[in-house]
Amino acid sequence: MTQFYDGQASMSPMAGAEIVSDNGKNGIISMPPIDGPALVTAELPNIMKRITTPEGLVLSLPRPAAMRYRKLTELKEDAHTLYLAAEPKIEEIRVDISKARTRLARFDNEWRLTMSQDELEAGKAEMEKAIARLKADIAYIEERRQPYSMQLTAIGTAIRRADAYIARIGPYALKDAALPKLGKGETVDAAVARIAALRAELADVISRPWPAADAKARARREVEFLADEGRVDVSKSVLHRNQLGWPVAERTINLRGFGKGIADQYDTTNAASTLAVVCWLFKDDIIAKLNAEIDAAAHDTETQAMTAEQRTAQVAKIKNSIEAEQRIMAAIIWQDEAFDRIPGDMDPRALLGLTGPEPGEFH
Structure with missing residues (x-):
């Protein structure tokens, strides 16, 4: 091992190495010789601190x-x-x-x-x-x-x-995303008012009823699923002279994904196997009855209804407008140094001047 001290280099096979870690602070590598002057120590950067702490992550922005x-x-x-x-x-x-x-x-x-x-x-x-x-x-x-x-x-x-x-x-x-240029008379209060109006519009879109056609299509899928579960299996009776394959009486059928979406883990209903048999026997009658019920329920709301495509497009448009308004608000805050006016739900991208994936919960 080569050691440097007093401007000279020498070899010392007895020299050891000690790595000192101080709770996440920069490590120190010290290699003192057995005899002679102490070595100069060198600080090494703590890489984990750079990539795991907020201060370290910010350095990469x-x-x-x-x-x-x-x-x-x-x-x-x-x-x-x-x-x-x-x-x-x-x-x-x-x-x-x-x-x-x-x-x-x-x-x-x-x-x-x-x-x-x-x-x-x-x-x-x-x-x-x-x-x-x-x-x-x-x-x-x-x-x-x-x-x-x-x-x-x-x-x-x-x-x-x-x-x-x-x-x-x-x-x-x-x-990086440059802060927007401000027009004359722009104020934080004006931006807050525009954002509030946009959020009210967003809430209205999200709460809009669905078209009757959408409800009918989902009802048909749900009934057909139950009918398939309630189908009596006759194949073994034909092939092996076995008994009919009736659905197990105690079986509970889990209905999921026919409401808000297949990924929704909370929109769940349990149905008995007897109900499944009824759907198998009277599928068309049940679907016709459900369609009539849906038409009656949607009579007063059909004009306000929005399809999934319309809803998705409108939500995206409003969210983009909210983001743009928040960027205007951020520019005003930085310009006027009105940091006490930073709202609690401020989009970090707008405040810091960044582009990146949407932080959905901030809307």
């Missing part, structure tokens, strides 16, 4: 987004420092209030024997006024530091959401 993230963390630290700066004064006033309350109690416990009633009442009134003034002082300080609290909450929530999104998606799937 496009530079503009990484700079915005860093700015947010600095603003959060500043807001936290300014918010806590008032704590000593508030604590001092609280101590004064405690002392005043103790003094107030002494009027009834001790001084009532040495003071007249008028003196007691006057003293107590003065002390209560002092307590009220002290409480007002705390309220005034709290009011003055409220902006820091709002900024701390807003930025903290935004950072947590950004961390969760980046960790789930991965920084390498995200690309």
